[in-house]
Each structure stands twice: as structure tokens, then as C-alpha cells.
Amino acid sequence: MQRTAQFTGHRGPVYALVHGPEAGSFLSGSGDGLVVHWQVEKPDAGQVIVQVGQAVFSLCLLPAEGLLLIGTEGGGLHVVDLASRRELHLLDVHRKGIFRILHLPDARVACAAGDGTLSIWRMQRGQAPELLRHIPLAEEKLRDLSLAPDAQQLAVACGDGSIHVLDTALFNELHTLQAHPMSKPIAAEAGSTGTTALAYHPTKSVLLSAGKDGHLRAWRSDRDHALLQDLPIHKAGIYQLAFSGNGGYVASASRDKTAKLWNAQSLEPAGRVDRAIGGHTHSVNALLWIGELLLTASDDRSIIAWKP
Numbered sequence: 001m002q003r004t005a006q007f008t009g010h011r012g013p014v015y016a017l018v019h020g021p022e023a024g025s026f027l028s029g030s031g032d033g034l035v036v037h038w039q040v041e042k043p044d045a046g047q048v049i050v051q052v053g054q055a056v057f058s059l060c061l062l063p064a065e066g067l068l069l070i071g072t073e074g075g076g077l078h079v080v081d082l083a084s085r086r087e088l089h090l091l092d093v094h095r096k097g098i099f100r101i102l103h104l105p106d107a108r109v110a111c112a113a114g115d116g117t118l119s120i121w122r123m124q125r126g127q128a129p130e131l132l133r134h135i136p137l138a139e140e141k142l143r144d145l146s147l148a149p150d151a152q153q154l155a156v157a158c159g160d161g162s163i164h165v166l167d168t169a170l171f172n173e174l175h176t177l178q179a180h181p182m183s184k185p186i187a188a189e190a191g192s193t194g195t196t197a198l199a200y201h202p203t204k205s206v207l208l209s210a211g212k213d214g215h216l217r218a219w220r221s222d223r224d225h226a227l228l229q230d231l232p233i234h235k236a237g238i239y240q241l242a243f244s245g246n247g248g249y250v251a252s253a254s255r256d257k258t259a260k261l262w263n264a265q266s267l268e269p270a271g272r273v274d275r276a277i278g279g280h281t282h283s284v285n286a287l288l289w290i291g292e293l294l295l296t297a298s299d300d301r302s303i304i305a306w307k308p
Contacts (some may be wrong), residue, residue: 001271003278005043007303014297016059017288021082026288028303029056035070040290049085052078060101060109065125071098075113079129089129093119102145104168110154112142118156120171133171137164146198155207157195163209175225180211199241199250210238210252229267233260242287251294253284259296261308271308
């Protein structure tokens with residue numbers, strides 16, 4: 001892995017990365033309450049989009065609507081007009097932090113929150129947000145969401161170790177997997193349990209999951225969700241999984257201060273980012289692919305771009 005750029009300026013941990021409104025740009029959200037707009041080619045020219053006053057846990061850009069959605073540690077969902085950078089709405093359905101916001105078909109979005117509930121909204125420019133569903137799924141946090149390539153299934157990662165697979169029409173439950181229950185504790189998180197990251201394979205009928213146990217598991221997603229592979233890939237909890245745009249790689253980000261690259265077909269190791277090669281000094285929280293570049297974001301307040 002070759003380090004190509006570093007983006008600094010946040011005063012808190014960086015928890016969220018999403019593509020920006022233009023090609024070659026991205027947005028970052030941090031514990032300092034800021035959302036910053038960056039150009040990949042101009043790492044020293046970040047521009048603050050908005051300050052929300054609480055740690056930013058999640059971001060979602062709706063380009064067709066011109067809206068930016070921001071999920072905060074307190075459970076607030078901020079709806080911001082991207083052109084004017086003006087907040088249009090603050091929605092307070094959730095009682096705890098929103099860990100993931102995912103764009104769904106038909107102008108809908110899903111929010112996974114620390115209160116164990118999933119909210120489904122319709123977001124259309126010029127109209128007030130409409131709450132379509134508010135579904136309690138677990139006693140623990142909901143940590144991640146992933147949409148199947150055909151957009152017919154939504155997978156939800158839960159802090160109790162389960163994965164709930166829902167249809168995207170009525171959000172009825174199709175399957176429940178006990179994916180990352182408590183097993184042998186790892187040194188960094190003794191006694192930990194929980195599913196923390198999900199990613200549907202872009203070309204195969206496979207759902208990948210990762211947990212606080214440091215394991216990556218592959219599930220058959222078109223039939224009975226049988227377990228295909230179980231790999232211990234990190235020494236601490238895994239916070240995000242992300243497939244490259246060409247589908248050749250999947251990246252993992254971990255509390256063990258590393259990010260790793262895997263062959264998307266075989267799940268064989270393909271690369272590693274750590275402190276020894278100029279990587280992060282603290283937990284790696286978020287990932288984003290922009291073309292052939294992989295961006296990693298960390299508790300050390302920085303974002304680094306890498307070329308495999």
C-alpha cells in the first residue's frame with residue numbers, strides 16, 4: 001500500500017466518510033461536530049460545510065435532492081441543504097447516536113441507531129421529511145446497514161451479535177443470523193460481542209459481516225444464509241467493510257489501528273495499512289473508495305489516502 005496524501009484539520013476523531021457532490025471529492029464527519037468538504041487532489045484545502053454542535057457519527061449525501069443528512073451522537077438527524085449549507089430540519093426520533101445512514105430506492109433513507117431501532121424516512125427536496133417506519137430490532141446498538149445489489153434486501157448489524165435481513169418494500173424480517181455472538185474474548189475487547197460491519201458483495205450472492213470479535217464471516221445471501229467462511233482477520237473489533245468500485249478488493253477498518261485489504265473473490269490478504277508504513281496511530285473508524293484510492297479515517301483526527 002502506497003500512502004499518497006494526508007488530510008488534517010479536524011479537532012476530534014473522524015467517524016464518517018462519504019463521496020462529495022463532485023468527482024474526486026469527499027465529506028468527513030468528526031467528533032468536533034464539523035462536516036468538511038475535501039478534494040482528493042487538494043489535501044490542504046478542506047472547507048467546513050456545517051457545524052452541528054455534537055459529534056458526527058454518520059453522513060449520507062442525496063445528490064438528486066441536494067441534501068446532506070448528518071447523524072449525531074445524541075440521535076439527531078440533521079437535514080442540510082447542500083447548496084446554501086443551511087439546516088432545513090432537525091429530526092429527533094432516536095434517543096441515542098445514529099451510526100449509519102443509508103440511501104434506499106424511492107427517495108427513502110434508513111437510519112441505524114444506538115437505541116436499537118431502525119427508522120425509515122422519505123426525503124424529497126421541498127417537502128418535509130416523512131417518517132415511514134420506526135422499528136425496534138434489538139436491545140443493543142444497531143451499528144451498520146448494507147443494501148443488496150438488487151436493492152431487495154437490507155441487512156442490519158446489531159450489537160447483540162445478530163444480523164436482521166429485511167425486505168425493502170415493507171421491511172418485514174426475512175432472516176435473522178446469529179453472526180458474531182460471544183466466543184473466546186480477544187485481548188483488546190475481553191468479553192465483547194456484537195456485529196459491527198456489513199457489506200453485500202457487488203457481484204456474488206454473498207453477505208460479509210464483521211464484529212467486535214475481529215472475525216470476518218461470509219454468508220450465502222440468496223438461499224438459507226449458510227456460513228461460507230469464518231476468518232479471524234483483526235486483533236480487535238472491526239468498524240467498517242468497503243468494496244472497491246471495481247469489485248476487486250474489500251477493505252476492513254479496525255480498532256487495532258490497522259486497515260487491511262482482501263481479495264474480494266477469495267478473501268486472501270492483499271494489503272495492510274499500519275503505523276510502520278505511515279498509517280494511523282489510533283483506531284481506524286471509516287473507509288471510502290474514490291476510484292483506485294482507499295481513504296482511511298481515524299481517532300488520530302486524520303484521513304489518509306492509499307493506493308493499492
